Amino acid sequence: MNRSTKLGTSRRTFLTKGALGVGATAVVGIASPDEASAQRVTKWDRSADVVIAGAGASGLCAAIMAREQGASVIVVEQNHDIGGHAMVSGGRIPLGGGTRLQKKFGVIDSADQVYLDHTDFHNLELRYSDRELVRVWADENAATFDFLLDNGVQFEEVMPTLVNEGTVPRLFRTKVYSDDLKVTINGSPGSGLVRALEKSARAKGVEILLRHSLTRIVRENGSRVTGITATIDNKQVNVEARRGFIIATGGFTSNVAYRRMFDPRLTEEYQVAGEPWSKQNADGEMLAMAIGAVLWGTSNVASEHGRSVTKTRHIGARYGYENLRWNPGSPMFPLVGGAGLTVKSYQDLICVNQFGKRFWNELDDTYGYLNACLGRHDPDAKSRKLNGGGPIWAIFDADAVRREEWDPTPPNVDPNGWFFTADTIQELARKIANPYQLAPMPARALEETVTKYNAYVDAGKDAEFGRPGLMFKVQIPPFHAAWATPILHDALAGLRTNGRCEVLDIRGQVIPGLYCAGESAGGFALHGLPRVTVFGRIAGREAARSRT
Ligand SMILES: Cc1cc2nc3c(=O)[nH]c(=O)nc-3n(C[C@H](O)[C@H](O)[C@H](O)COP(=O)(O)OP(=O)(O)OC[C@H]3O[C@@H](n4cnc5c(N)ncnc54)[C@H](O)[C@@H]3O)c2cc1C
Numbered sequence: 001m002n003r004s005t006k007l008g009t010s011r012r013t014f015l016t017k018g019a020l021g022v023g024a025t026a027v028v029g030i031a032s033p034d035e036a037s038a039q040r041v042t043k044w045d046r047s048a049d050v051v052i053a054g055a056g057a058s059g060l061c062a063a064i065m066a067r068e069q070g071a072s073v074i075v076v077e078q079n080h081d082i083g084g085h086a087m088v089s090g091g092r093i094p095l096g097g098g099t100r101l102q103k104k105f106g107v108i109d110s111a112d113q114v115y116l117d118h119t120d121f122h123n124l125e126l127r128y129s130d131r132e133l134v135r136v137w138a139d140e141n142a143a144t145f146d147f148l149l150d151n152g153v154q155f156e157e158v159m160p161t162l163v164n165e166g167t168v169p170r171l172f173r174t175k176v177y178s179d180d181l182k183v184t185i186n187g188s189p190g191s192g193l194v195r196a197l198e199k200s201a202r203a204k205g206v207e208i209l210l211r212h213s214l215t216r217i218v219r220e221n222g223s224r225v226t227g228i229t230a231t232i233d234n235k236q237v238n239v240e241a242r243r244g245f246i247i248a249t250g251g252f253t254s255n256v257a258y259r260r261m262f263d264p265r266l267t268e269e270y271q272v273a274g275e276p277w278s279k280q281n282a283d284g285e286m287l288a289m290a291i292g293a294v295l296w297g298t299s300n301v302a303s304e305h306g307r308s309v310t311k312t313r314h315i316g317a318r319y320g321y322e323n324l325r326w327n328p329g330s331p332m333f334p335l336v337g338g339a340g341l342t343v344k345s346y347q348d349l350i351c352v353n354q355f356g357k358r359f360w361n362e363l364d365d366t367y368g369y370l371n372a373c374l375g376r377h378d379p380d381a382k383s384r385k386l387n388g389g390g391p392i393w394a395i396f397d398a399d400a401v402r403r404e405e406w407d408p409t410p411p412n413v414d415p416n417g418w419f420f421t422a423d424t425i426q427e428l429a430r431k432i433a434n435p436y437q438l439a440p441m442p443a444r445a446l447e448e449t450v451t452k453y454n455a456y457v458d459a460g461k462d463a464e465f466g467r468p469g470l471m472f473k474v475q476i477p478p479f480h481a482a483w484a485t486p487i488l489h490d491a492l493a494g495l496r497t498n499g500r501c502e503v504l505d506i507r508g509q510v511i512p513g514l515y516c517a518g519e520s521a522g523g524f525a526l527h528g529l530p531r532v533t534v535f536g537r538i539a540g541r542e543a544a545r546s547r548t
Pocket of ligand 1: 053054055056057058059076077078079082083084085086087088089090091092093094212213214215248249250251273274275278279280281283284321323324517518519520527528529530532
C-alpha cells in the first residue's frame with residue numbers, strides 16, 4: 001500500500017470521528033477543467049447583476065459596495081454561516097492614509113505614505129509585490145476604513161499602533177460583536193467585522209445563500225463569464241451574473257495538493273489556522289484557472305517572510321495557531337477537540353520529530369526553526385519514504401507543568417491523538433499515535449534524546465543545537481507529549497488581477513466578467529484584513545459598474 005492510500009483511509013476515519021456536522025465545510029467536488037470551461041447553461045435558476053462566492057471579509061465588502069452602486073447581489077457561501085477566517089480573526093485592521101479614526105487621534109497620514117511604507121524594498125515580506133496593486137490599495141485605504149465605520153463596524157477607540165509595514169500608527173482593532181458564542185463562534189474580535197458587515201449587507205438587500213458551494217464558473221465560448229453553478233445537497237443551482245462574478249473564496253491553505261505547488265514540503269500533517277470553522281480549499285482559484293486565469297506572485301508563499309507557516313503556541317491540541325485559542329464554549333469545540341496549553345516559554349520543553357530526536361533550538365522563533373520542522377531529516381528518514389517533515393511533539397515533565405501553570409487535562413488538551421501522558425519516557429514514546437505519525441516513535445531514541453538533553457542541562461551547554469539558557473531537566477514523571485507541529489496561515493499567492501480586481505489570463509488579458517478579491521488574489525503578500533477589505537470593496541464597485 002502506498003503512503004497516500006494508507007493515509008487517505010486512516011485520516012478520513014480520524015477526521016470524521018466525533019464530528020457533529022456543524023460548522024464543517026461541505027466537501028463538494030468541483031468541476032474538472034474540461035467540465036468547467038465552455039459550458040452553455042440553458043436555464044438560469046437565479047439571476048443578479050453581481051454574484052459573489054464567499055461571504056468572508058472580502059466577499060461581504062464586495063457585496064455591500066456592489067449594492068451601494070445599485071446592483072442586485074447574490075452571495076453563495078459554502079459554510080452554514082457567514083464570516084470565513086475573518087470571523088475567528090483577531091480583527092486587527094491596519095488601514096491608514098488619513099482615516100476618520102486616525103484623525104480623531106491626531107495621526108497624520110497620507111495615501112502616498114502608505115504606498116511608500118508598503119513598497120520599501122527592505123520589507124522582505126512585500127518586496128515582490130505588484131506595484132499597480134499596492135498603489136491602488138494605498139489610495140483606497142482611508143476610504144475603505146471609513147466604509148467599514150459607515151457599515152457599522154466598531155473599533156476599540158484607543159491610540160492606533162504601528163505594524164511591521166508602517167511608519168505611521170494605523171492599527172485599530174474591531175470590538176467583539178456580542179457575548180453570544182453562537183453568534184461570534186469563538187468570541188474573537190473579527191466577529192465585530194463580519195457580523196456588522198453581514199447586518200449592513202442584509203439591510204441593504206444583499207441575498208446570501210448559505211451552504212451553497214461554488215462548483216463551476218461559466219465562460220461561454222472562451223469569452224465573457226456569465227454566471228456560476230453552485231451546489232447545495234448535491235443539487236445544482238445555476239446563477240446568472242449579469243454584470244460580474246467575484247471570487248472571494250479565501251485562498252488555498254486547506255488544499256494539500258494545491259498548496260504543495262508552492263512548497264512541496266507542505267504535506268498533510270500541517271493543520272490550518274481558522275479550521276475547522278472555515279476552510280480555504282482553493283476552489284475559486286482552481287475554477288478560474290480552468291477557464292484561463294493565471295496565478296500571480298507565487299514566490300511569496302515560500303519567501304520565508306510573512307505568516308504562511310507559523311510556530312505553534314497552543315500545544316497538545318490539533319489547532320494551535322498562535323492567535324487563536326479555541327473557547328471550549330464555542331459551538332465548534334466538539335470538532336476542535338482541545339483548546340491547547342499556551343506555551344509561555346519554550347524553555348520549559350523540548351521538541352522532537354517523529355523519530356524522537358531533537359532537531360533545532362526550540363527557542364528560535366524564526367524560519368530557521370520552521371525549516372527544521374518542515375524538512376530537516378536525519379538519516380533514518382530515508383528508509384521511511386518521508387516527504388514533509390512529519391509531526392513535531394513537545395516533550396515535558398511534571399515540573400514543566402508546574403512552571404507553566406498548566407492543567408494538562410481536557411478540554412485544555414485533546415487525548416484523541418494530540419496529547420499523551422506516561423510514567424516513563426519509553427512508555428510515552430510507545431503511546432504516541434495518530435495518522436500523521438507514520439510509524440511508532442522509537443522508544444529508545446526518545447529516551448536517548450531526553451538523557452542527552454538532561455546532560456546538556458548539567459553541563460550548561462546545548463552541544464547539539466546551541467539553545468541558550470538551558471535550565472530545566474525533563475525528569476519528573478508523569479511525562480507528556482503534546483502536538484506542536486507548525487500551523488499554516490496565510491495564502492500569500494493567488495489569481496492575477498489588475499487594479500480593478502479583474503482577473504487576467506496568461507497573456508495578461510482581462511477575462512471579461514470575472515473579478516477576484518481577498519486571499520484568493522495574488523501579487524501582494526500583505527497579511528490579512530487590510531488587503532482583503534480594500535480589494536473586496538474595489539471588486540464590488542467595479543463589477544457593479546461593468547456593462548456587458
Ligand atoms: C485565527 C486567525 C486570526 C486572524 N487574525 C487577523 C488579524 O487580526 N488581522 C488581519 O489583518 N488578519 C487576520 N487574519 C487573516 C484574515 O482573517 C484573512 O486574511 C481574511 O479573513 C481573508 O478574507 P477572505 O475574504 O479572503 O477569506 P475568508 O474570510 O476566509 O472568507 C472566504 C469565504 O469563502 C467561503 N468559501 C470557500 N470556498 C467556497 C466555495 N467553493 N463556494 C462558496 N463559498 C466558499 C468560505 O467558507 C469563507 O466563508 C486571521 C486569520 C485567522 C485564521
